Amino acid sequence: MNVFGIGLPEMVLILVVALLIFGPKKLPEIGRSLGKGLKSFQDASKEFETEFKREADRLNDTLSEPMKATLETPPQLAESPTDTTMDPQETTVEAPTPSET
Template sequence: MNVFGIGLPEMVLIMVVALLVFGPKKLPEIGKSMGKAIRSFQDASKEFESEFKREADQLEKPAPQTMEATLEPSEKPSLSPAEEQLEEPAIATNTTEKDG
């Protein structure tokens, strides 16, 4: 029996010292509270592990495929009047004034 790297002889020695320090009346209460603490720690670690696995599974799921949009070719797209003005070539006028 090897718990936390402690063998049977070491466990017996620890129990004898605890019995001498705390007495026979307090020892069962201490053992009970330690058992509850260990159980709550185990429950918390299991909950953390399950949450971690659930998040990892969600990351591994393939992303939904995206839809591709394509335009059908047409002769000439219809433009709004404002866009038509932008399409017409601008006439550049060079007006410079010469001072006399």
């Protein structure tokens, strides 16, 4: 068991020291308040993570919309360009023969 980088032997040592310092009557109250504090910290952490992911997704959507519009091919360019192409035989010109000098 490893919580916050603290193993089981370290946790037992911390509990024994806390028991010696605060006494058996105060220890449950301290544990309760510590548990509430950790719970509120976890809730705040989850809320932060959720809000961060939501904003990251919103930013990603905002940035990807112009990207999609740029990458999409307009319909007139997607058609076959048969009317604008020429036959290679029609466009070739015979090279002039060298004149005799």
